[in-house]
Amino acid sequence: MAAFRATAPVLDSWGNHLARHLGQGGRLLVAGNGGSATTAQHLAAELVGRMRGERMPLSAIALSADTAAVTAISNDYGFEEVFARQVRAHGRADDVLLVMSTSGRSPNLVSAVDAAKQIGMRTWAMTGAEPNPIAGACDEALCCPSPHHQIVQELHLIALHLVCERLDRTLPQVLEAGPQDHERREPGDHTAVATRPLLVVVGDTLLDRDIVGSVHRVTPDAPALVLDEKATTSRPGGAGLAARLAAGRGFDVALITAIADDSSGALLNELLTSAGIEVYPLPLPGGTPEKIRMCGNGQVL
Structure with a gap:
């Protein structure tokens, strides 16, 4: 999780x-195998449909979803x-291809990236450990x-939800500004549309x-x-x-933390969301950790 903060x-x-x-009318192609295929379809559904608030539908295609195309091309x-063949069919210059792989070694995804580069698409990857x-x-x-594939897949899903959160916050500014020229940035250029900075906090609460x-x-x-006792106050x-x-x-804050399914956890979640924080709760066995201070006559007892 510590390394995940740097993302x-x-x-x-x-x-x-x-x-x-x-x-502005561009398209996202997303692909993966097995569990990553379902994550790819999940992302496409969030974009074509919606994740939270109402907004325009956005073009996103999960390349594993069309069983007729998948079986015909494979055969x-x-x-x-x-x-790769679907990338050549659906992709256009400056579109985005996102590939997901827990191992980072799937030959069909490597071929898809090669095909996307030939078209002039931007290529992103979500993988397990590098290189x-x-x-x-x-x-x-x-x-x-x-080293655990299930943990990699869980982190990929959290990451995609954070990407969608940022997209939803930035999209109104894009639509208000009107059509703009597409500019392809160099890899590693993280220039952002002027907006409140997003801060991801990961840790125990x-x-x-x-x-x-x-x-x-x-x-x-x-x-x-x-x-x-005269009063009890609670805070995160x-x-x-x-x-x-x-x-x-x-800051626009996203918090990734473990919260138990109990009354204290519900109160904690309410305190966080009422402060404008997007909470991504991970299930916590047992009860929510609490620290209780007893104060009398102006002193902590």
């Missing part, structure tokens, strides 16, 4: 570019050509350094509770103060506190 500028750049390109030309052939062949790559009251006596059977702690402070300073 925020890339995700920000991809979301802004897709807002400009798709918002006639071999499985290595299953995506790998697919990441090396693309203009830009997001590589998740985990807990619920901080302050129980405030007054102390006038001790217990009869032990040297312990008795707090007469840990990474949640950092996210809330950043949101208060003008």
Whole structure:
């Protein structure tokens, strides 16, 4: 997860570019095998449909979704050509091809990238650990350094949701500005449309509770103060506190954290979202961690 934090500028750049390109009539082609194929279809559905708020439909094609084309091309030309031939059919210069692979070594995706480059498309990759052939062949790559394929796929899905969040925030500015000339940027150029900066926060979150009251006596059977409770206040702690402070300073904040399915977790999620934070909760076994402070007569007990 620590290495995943460094991907925020890339995700920000991809979301802004897709807002400009798709918002002006361009197209995204996306491909993957197995579990990555379902993730590719998930992304296409978010763009052609919508992820959250109402907006115009955007052109995105998952190259694994057309079973007739996939089986016909595989039968006639071999499985290595299953995506490349579709890229040649649907892709245009300056369109975007995004390929996803947990290994980064799928020959049919390498062939698709080669076909896209011949057309003049921009090529992006989401893979597992680098170095790998697919990441090396693309203009830009997001590589998740985990040996576990399921973790790589989960991180890819989170990353795609963050890309869609940025796209949704940038698209209204693109539409308001009107048609613009498409400019192909060099790989690694993360120039963004002027907007609030996106900050991705990843870490553990807990619920901080302050129980405030007054102390006038001790217990009869032990040297312990008795707090007469007057009020209880709750706020996010840990990474949640950092996210809330950043949101208060003008950042668009996305928080990736573990939250349990209990009343404290529901309160924590409500406190975060009410501060304007986009929360991507990961399931947490057990209860939500809490830190309780007892305060009496102006002091922490």
